[in-house]
Amino acid sequence: MDERHNSYKDMLLDVSQKINEDDLKRMKFKCDQIIKKRQNEKIAQATELFTALEERGYLSETNLNYLKDLLKTCCGGKIDGIRVLENYERIYIPGFVPSVPQNQAPPGLPGQAHAQFIPGFPQPPGQQIVYVVQNGNAPPGTHNTSQHRQRYEGPDLSKEISFLCKSLGRDWKFFIRSLGLPEDEIEMISCDYRTVRERIHQCLLAWQHQEQQCASRDKLIVALRHSSVQRNDLASKLEEGRY
Template sequence: MAGPAGMEFNAMLNNISQDLSADNLESLKFLCKESVGKRQLETISSGNQLFQALEERSLLSPEDTHFLSVLLKNIKRPDLENQLSAFQRGHGQLQQPVCEVGADTERLEAAFEVICSNIGKDWRMFARKLGHKEALLQQIQYRYPSDMREQILQALREWQRVKGEDATVDMLVKVLRSCRLNMVADTVEEEVNQIG
């Protein structure tokens, strides 16, 4: 990784690595079993080596530190999580889409809730129809290997981030119907109509 941002990123990871206790590292390795693989984890003896393995799998980069942030939260190291957040803020990167708060946001959130609760294993077909590439869907699955609901929510959030103001409930309903997910589409419309 070249450039000053890359160097700064590596320096920040190095600091986090030095602050990890042996127990912290073991906990992180355990949490990364699905993503990295048992055999490689056995050869890892430092935070830096683990971070490198995550970078190789596109789970960690200067633009995307979400996966590491979740790991640090899980091992209860808010101090290290804050270091990560400070780096992200310094580079103007936003982890979550920022959108105008209003009726539309409330309606979208209600629609997301219905979709996450009802779409099940068809979510990847639906996500492709929303315009997501297969590589992104695999990355989402790597990040949340055993949480389908979170996989669906992340796909929806990414769609919302990309579309910006063009992200509407009507568009979601249209895509649901094009996937023959009419019952889910009907439920979304019912829920959203209650908001007004």
């Protein structure tokens, strides 16, 4: 399957996690003229509703207007689900115009961090040195520049990260969430980078910065075995050093 299809499915999974039981009831009610009553009553999850809409031509990789309308009218004015949807539209829908400002960050999150290696900086044995470039608006009184970098010094997990970038597929966001990286950070990185591998790479670098000396291969293994991820195959390879 191509990159857009995978991103589309990831986006629907992300949106479904923003929809609670009451939201779903309202969405089903609004769809009662589209989905027959018997099938409508059987829908218990947002992903099942999305499938029903796809089957009837109301939802596709290039047609998200009906879903966006449902989110706006049935989900109590919450913008988090719409933001996830529009992050996808920004990349794959020509002429996209956002309805939710991307700089509307939650309180306490004035800017986002994106991790990257700085070539040419020496790495001490057993340590991986990563810098994080800060974007966005910094709090009053702080240094605000795209060149502001914070140093990360922790265990060298470059081989593990390379392995995971190559091996993780559609489950990658569940894995990153189980590591504890904030949702807004994941969404911002997803918006800034087009390929799944690069998104995984940037998220793992941001996680390393967040964890500092606490970053470890064991934490990666625990996250892979999390109930929302269940990539025991990859966890076993990390444990056995087969990567």
